Amino acid sequence: MFESLWQHREVSTAVLRPVNVIGPDLGNLMSRLLRLRRCPKLLGYDPLMQFIHQQDLARAVVLAVRRPEKNGVFNVGGEGTVAWSRAIRISGSRMWLVPRIFAEPATAIADTFRHVFPRHLLPYFPYPTIVDDKLFRAEFGFEPQLTTVETLQSVKQRGSK
Numbered sequence: 001m002f003e004s005l006w007q008h009r010e011v012s013t014a015v016l017r018p019v020n021v022i023g024p025d026l027g028n029l030m031s032r033l034l035r036l037r038r039c040p041k042l043l044g045y046d047p048l049m050q051f052i053h054q055q056d057l058a059r060a061v062v063l064a065v066r067r068p069e070k071n072g073v074f075n076v077g078g079e080g081t082v083a084w085s086r087a088i089r090i091s092g093s094r095m096w097l098v099p100r101i102f103a104e105p106a107t108a109i110a111d112t113f114r115h116v117f118p119r120h121l122l123p124y125f126p127y128p129t130i131v132d133d134k135l136f137r138a139e140f141g142f143e144p145q146l147t148t149v150e151t152l153q154s155v156k157q158r159g160s161k
Contacts, residue, residue: 012068012069012070012071013071014064014067014070014071014072014073014074015072015073015074016060016061016064016074016076016136017073017074017075017076017131018052018057018060018075018076018077019050019051019052019075019076019077019078019131019133020049020050020051020052021051021052021053021054021057022034022051022052022053022054022151022152022154022155023053023054023055023151023154023155024054024154024155024156024157025054026054029121030051031155034087034088034091034093034152034155034156035091035093035155035156036093037093037094038093038094038095038096039088039091039093039094039095039096040096040098041084041085041088041095041096041097041098042097042098042099042100042125042126043097043098043099043100044099044100045084045100045125045126046083046084046085047083047084047125047126047127047128048081048082048083048084048128048130049081049082049083049084049087049128050077050078050080050081050082050130050131051078051082051087051148051151051152052076052077052078052144052151053078053144053145053146053150053151053154055145055146056078056144056145056146056151057076059142059145060076060136060140060142063140063141063142064140067139067140070139070140072135072139074133074135074136074139074140075131075132075133075135075136076133076136076142077131077133077144078144078146078148078151079144079146079147079148079151080148081130082148082152084125087152090148090149090152090153091152091153091155091156092153092156100126
């Protein structure tokens with residue numbers, strides 16, 4: 001698909017690459033993890049994470065659609081970064097400290113029974129990716145409406161608007 005987009009430059013294309021999208025109406029991995037009563041955290045690691053609320057991402061998509069002359073790949077982020085331990089606390093969960101040596105077997109067992117955490121995402125937690133979204137903000141005039149705290153708190157408000 002992407003090959004044909006670059007081969008046909010006459011077609012205007014903006015590819016949006018959001019950070020972790022979370023919200024009360026999402027059933028994705030990150031939202032499900034933060035809804036758990038006890039959320040896993042690798043012992044000895046407290047990576048910085050980025051989040052964007054589902055409504056802010058929807059606004060970003062609308063901005064991109066309304067500016068068809070803008071081409072390129074754009075990172076889309078929320079307010080800033082937050083340590084994973086703080087994200088867990090803000091969301092209302094409690095930390096479940098998992099030693100790295102037990103992380104893979106624990107996720108294999110949990111994934112088998114409850115599909116809580118896919119093993120292939122394990123390396124993402126000690127070594128996350130932080131993106132720069134300044135280009136999208138400048139090109140499209142985007143500013144998230146919800147703070148990181150509000151975004152994280154919203155995860156537990158499932159079904160609310």
